[in-house]
Amino acid sequence: MKGMTVELLAEISGNVNAIGYGLAAIGPGIGIGILVGKALEGIARQPEATSILRTNMFLGIAFTEALALIGLVAGFLFV
Amino acid sequence: MLTALMPMATDDDGGFKAPTVGEFFPGELIFVGTPFAMTRINLMGLLMAGVVCVFFVMAFAKPKLVPSGVQNLGEMAVDLVQKNVIDEALGEKGKKYAPYLISMFWLLFAFNITGILPTMHLAISSVIAIPVMFAVIAWLVFNIQGVRALGFFHYMKANLFPPGIPWPIYLLVTPIEFVSTFLLRPLTLTIRLLANMMAGHLLLVLFFSATSALLLADGFVKIFAIPSFIMGFAFTLFEILIAVLQAYIFTLLTAVYIDSATSEEH
Numbered sequence: 001m002k003g004m005t006v007e008l009l010a011e012i013s014g015n016v017n018a019i020g021y022g023l024a025a026i027g028p029g030i031g032i033g034i035l036v037g038k039a040l041e042g043i044a045r046q047p048e049a050t051s052i053l054r055t056n057m058f059l060g061i062a063f064t065e066a067l068a069l070i071g072l073v074a075g076f077l078f079v
Numbered sequence: 080m081l082t083a084l085m086p087m088a089t090d091d092d093g094g095f096k097a098p099t100v101g102e103f104f105p106g107e108l109i110f111v112g113t114p115f116a117m118t119r120i121n122l123m124g125l126l127m128a129g130v131v132c133v134f135f136v137m138a139f140a141k142p143k144l145v146p147s148g149v150q151n152l153g154e155m156a157v158d159l160v161q162k163n164v165i166d167e168a169l170g171e172k173g174k175k176y177a178p179y180l181i182s183m184f185w186l187l188f189a190f191n192i193t194g195i196l197p198t199m200h201l202a203i204s205s206v207i208a209i210p211v212m213f214a215v216i217a218w219l220v221f222n223i224q225g226v227r228a229l230g231f232f233h234y235m236k237a238n239l240f241p242p243g244i245p246w247p248i249y250l251l252v253t254p255i256e257f258v259s260t261f262l263l264r265p266l267t268l269t270i271r272l273l274a275n276m277m278a279g280h281l282l283l284v285l286f287f288s289a290t291s292a293l294l295l296a297d298g299f300v301k302i303f304a305i306p307s308f309i310m311g312f313a314f315t316l317f318e319i320l321i322a323v324l325q326a327y328i329f330t331l332l333t334a335v336y337i338d339s340a341t342s343e344e345h
Contacts, residue, residue, distance in 0.1 A: 055167045059335065062328045066267045069274035076100055 017075035024071020031064040095292035098284040103206050103277065124203045127189040131182075160184045160330065168334035176337055179220065183213065184330040187272070191322035194280055195315050202322070205276035207269065214268040217333040222261075225340030234340070264336060268329060275325050279318045286311030 039057035043050050107116040138153025146154055160181045165173035173180075190209055194202030204210055225234045238260050239253045286307055293304035 051167065055331065058324075058328055058331060062271060062332060063267075066271050069270055069278075072278055073270055073274050 017078070021071050021075045024074070025068050028064050028068035031067075032061055035060045035064060095289060098281050098288065102201070102280065102284060105201075120201060120203055120206055123193055123199055123201070124190065124209065127193060127203060128186065131185050131189050135182075135185075156185060157181055164327065164330050164334050168331055169338050172338075172341065173334070176220075176334070180330050180334055183217075183333065184326050187213065187326035187329055188322060191272075191276060191325055192319070194276060194283070194322065195318045200280075200283075202276035202280060204272055204325075205280050207273055210269040210272040213272070213329065214265040217268060217329075217336065218261075218265040221333070221336040221340040224337055228341040229343070237343070238340075268332060272325050272329055275321055279314070279321055282314050283311060283318065286314060 036057060039053050039060075042053050046053075103120075105119045107118050108122065110116050134149070135153060135156075138149045138156075142150060161173075161177060164184065165177055165180055169176060187204065190203040192202075193199040194205065225238075228234075229237060239256050240249060241252065241256065244252065290304050290307040290311060293300055293307055
């Protein structure tokens with residue numbers, strides 16, 4: 001069309017890193033939810049296995065959580 | 080006044096200023112200009128390491144069969160790590176590593192808990208030097224113990240060539256195993272501890288500095304200082320939990336790495 005000008009409809013200001021960290025938190029969030037839920041399910045079914053399940057749950061959380069934390073650190077690194 | 084008590088990131092005019100990474104790089108305090116220049120964080124680290132040393136020396140300098148006083152506390156401290164970490168992850172062969180793992184747990188806890196201790200307000204492990212040092216030591220311990228237990232070639236074979244898969248897959252599996260065992264393990268140990276303590280400190284600064292800024296603001300906005308303060312307080316309690324949990328996870332992972340490095344089967 002003739003005479004159409006490009007108009008600025010919306011603008012984002014601020015730090016894009018915040019969005020990046022938000023995205024990085026989605027996966028590990030879901031992961032930890034599933035992980036702890038399953039561990040609790042196992043504990044409820046078999047209370048005598050509590051200690052080994054809990055140890056392994058913390059191990060799993062540690063590995064899953066690392067991803068979210070790398071997202072956080074990356075936000076500070078690549079400013 | 081409230082502002083005097085809190086880890087502040089406000090301007091002089093009391094306006095809100097979001098916390099930055101600058102929080103973790105305070106100025107040098109003593110021996111300025113020499114290679115031994117020390118910041119607030121270094122001094123806190125020396126102090127907390129001293130506290131841990133003095134505590135354990137006091138507890139076990141003259142051990143008695145029936146413990147009393149500080150020795151009770153010391154035995155509780157040792158028992159906690161022995162039962163929850165060493166017995167769970169290493170079992171019988173954990174005896175050899177008990178001194179290393181127990182002292183690591185309590186040092187890490189002491190370095191983490193300064194994040195919420197009044198007048199300190201900054202976890203010593205939220206600067207990378209501390210986590211990286213602990214991770215390098217853990218890496219050396221599990222590799223050296225693995226080589227000593229299995230011999231160099233057997234250790235490498237057990238780690239890089241997991242049995243029971245057809246040989247072409249090794250082209251894919253071996254590099255992945257190498258990266259995950261020898262590079263990512265110390266890296267994730269470091270980043271996990273560092274980022275947790277860093278995030279915790281930033282959260283606390285954010286809430287308390289918002290409390291102060293809102294309190295000094297004009298008009299009805301003042302009342303939002305209350306929920307901000309409550310959140311800050313709640314996260315202070317949460318940080319205590321995180322301090323214990325991160326020390327626990329770091330020690331547990333080290334124990335698991337030692338266990339997997341020194342056992343025959345994978």
